[in-house]
Amino acid sequence: MKEELSGSNNYAETGKSNICEVLQILGAKWSFLVLEELLKGPQRFRQLQRNAAVIKTQSLTDTLRHLEHNGLVRREVFPTVPVTVEYSLTEKGSDFQAALKEMEKWVQKWGAQPQASVEATVSS
Structure with a gap:
């Protein structure tokens, strides 16, 4: 049964699916938005906070x-007065850009469709 839940043998071997591992690495729901913002380039905390205004300060800090x-x-x-802190993506973070683009394609196809048109698409 475990192998049915996953397309690979990873679940059967470790008891974890690849999706679970990705979600553990990313953490919270705001991670996607923070990564997307940092793909635009390095940013200071306040700049990130302005650009991702839906995220509360503590949630942004935690993320x-x-x-x-x-x-x-x-x-x-x-080492400036006051201290300046800048956030940027590592190579590992930048590599997530391909996944974000695929998610964007998916939401363009399925995200804003009313239920009736989704049912029509599925039945055709």
């Missing part, structure tokens, strides 16, 4: 810490 801990985001501190 950045999680992404940094998992090697997707780099936190660089500059």
Whole structure:
């Protein structure tokens, strides 16, 4: 039964699906938005906060810490007065761009469709 749930043998071998592993690395729902913002280039915390205004300050802090801990985001501190902190993507974080683009394609196809047109698409 375990193998039926996954297209690969990873689930059968480890008890975890690849999707679960990805979600553990990314952490929270805001990770996708933070990664998308940082794909535009390095940003300071306040700039990120303005650009991703839907994220509360503590959630943004937690998300950045999680992404940094998992090697997707780099936190660089500059010895200025006051101290300047800049966030950017690591190679691992930048590599996630392909997955974000695929998600964007999916939402363009399925995200805004009313239920009636989705049913018509599925039945055709």
